Amino acid sequence: MSISREAFLRPIAVPVEVVQVPELGGTVKVKGMTARGRSEFEKQMQTANGKPSKSRQAEVRERLIVASCVDDAGNLIFTDDDVAAIGNQSAAIVERIVNVAMRLCGMTTSDVEEIAKNYEPTVADS
DSSP states (O other): OOOOHHHHHSOOOOOEEEEEEGGGTEEEEEEOOOHHHHHHHHHTTBOTTSOBOHHHHHTHHHHHHHHHEEOTTSOBOOOGGGHHHHHTSOHHHHHHHHHHHHHHHTOOHHHHHHHHTTOOOOGGGO
């Protein structure tokens, strides 16, 4: 059955899922993205002139956590200032959260690889 234009343009609630993080003694809420939110997330991986930002692409998982972890009111709990600290967290914890965020945002592993594909570590990244 076809849906109408109006039905398609009526926004639906973005999914939220609670992720267990027993290593830290609790949970974190992960929220999916709107299409606009995902486009903005992908734009963050570029410099002002539209070229890939190698340092940001290297932090794609950390930045996905920043863009998708929310409090009970739906407000983001992390900022760009937290990217480095998230990068120092256990990879198992980060991957668990990232996997849920990717699923809720409709991202595939290929999408994340595409975002990060142009990353080549430089001396400054060390």
